[in-house]
Amino acid sequence: MKLQFTYSKAEEKAKLLNVYKKYQWFIDTDFPIVSPDFFKETYRQNRSDEKVFAQKISSGLNKVYRKNEYQQKSIRVKNSWQKIERPFFTVLGDFILPVRDRYVCHVSLYGPEGRFQYPDTISLRVSAGRDINRLIEAAILAP
DSSP: OOEEEEOOHHHHHHHHHHHHHHHHHHHHTTOOOBOOTTHHHHHHHHTTOHHHHHHHHHHHHHHHOOHHHHHHHHHHHHHHHHHHHHHHHHHHHHTTOOOOSOEEEEEESSBSSEEEETTTEEEEEOSSHHHHHTHHIIIIIOO
């Protein structure tokens, strides 16, 4: 298997800080995102101060981050990935993109659905079962 699944509190914080930068766009366009319960209020109170927002996000994540939840969801994603790994690399070849030896899939409970970030990273939200099924969309349809 060429895909390594990763998750961490630091990755979640980075994801939420990225959402922070685009949050108004998500709201304005009614784009579906998932965020922790404390995010919306933290954003409302600190939208003009990214540094304070980052501190509040760290504090909030410390309260809700459960490593075992990410472990369980990563196992489910890994099982789904095994079913589509070959078609994924076929599609990359069809786009005449070089196939690498290793790819990374950041598993997250938050943010927009998922996407393939060329050359070697997949970001995947897995907050619900249907998100895990969207691994196929994020990986195969995104290049």
